[in-house]
Amino acid sequence: MFRDRQEAGRKLAEELVKLKLADPLVLALPRGGVPVAAEIADALKAPLDLVIVRKVGAPGNSELAVAAIVDGNPPDIVLNREIVEAYDLDDAQLRFLVSRERPELERRRIAFLGDRHPLSTAGKTVILVDDGAATGTTMKVAVRAIQRRSPREVIVALPVAPFDILTELAEEADRIICLNKPIRFVALSYHYHDFPQLSDEEVVSLFKHRAPDKTTSIGKRKGRHALP
Structure with a gap:
């Protein structure tokens, strides 16, 4: 059991430091992943950024994800093809659901993030961090999106x-x-002694001193899904 998210981050950092990773970039899934990732970024002396994921619910069932949007420039659309096929959704219907x-x-x-642009993942060893994974759905979507952005690993x-x-x-x-x-x-x-819900303000406070340069952006890549 971990005392809190910060202790969990320090213990993860101990393992990651041993790997001597090339050009690391730490990406946190907000909200709970941010205090964990902040400890890792400090230990690795690596930049810290956020990866924001938004679920796209099925028609009439918002809890069932037909897709997810992952923030970026442009955002990535990751489809849950089994659900898309089950609902027989065409591109126009998907565009509508995503737009909402x-x-x-x-x-x-x-x-x-305010007006900051995301950091480029191209050629970086990207470390995706959360405070845990109960179902793994959000993390899986984040991994798939980042894999499209030319990371080293x-x-x-x-x-x-x-x-x-x-x-x-x-x-x-x-x-x-x-x-x-x-x-x-x-x-x-x-698995935590202290596991409070985090507010947007707490996330911003943790992140602001390690924020990426707002002039840096993710370059557009070919081959992404064509949905807007």
Whole structure:
């Protein structure tokens, strides 16, 4: 059990430092991943940035994701093809569903990053960090999006996640670093003594002193899904 997210980040950092990674870039999934990632970025003396993911719900069932939008320049659209086919959605319907979620993605980007542009992942060893993974869905989407952006490699770093979820993530990422891999997973909060909900303001406070240069941006890449 971890005392808090900061301790989890320091313990993850100990493992990552041993790898002597080339040109690391730490990307946190807000909100809970930010205090974990901040400790890793400090230990590696690496830049810290955020990767913001917004689920796109199915028609009439907002909890079932047909796709996800991952913030970037431009944003990536990652489809859940099985659900798309199950609902028999065409491109026009997908564009409509995606367009409904873009304002919230933009709100979160502005809330967390202001007018800063995301850092380029091209040629970097990208370390994707969260405070744990119960289902792994958001992390899986983030990995798929980052893999499209020409990284050197993508490493998923988690304090805790169920063994079966790590097996799934290993099919997406180049490497997985996870400290606790329970076969029977109860809840993420069970693995922390102190596990408060974080506000937008707390995320901004953690991030602002390690923020990327706002003039740096992710270059556009060919081959992304054509949805707007």
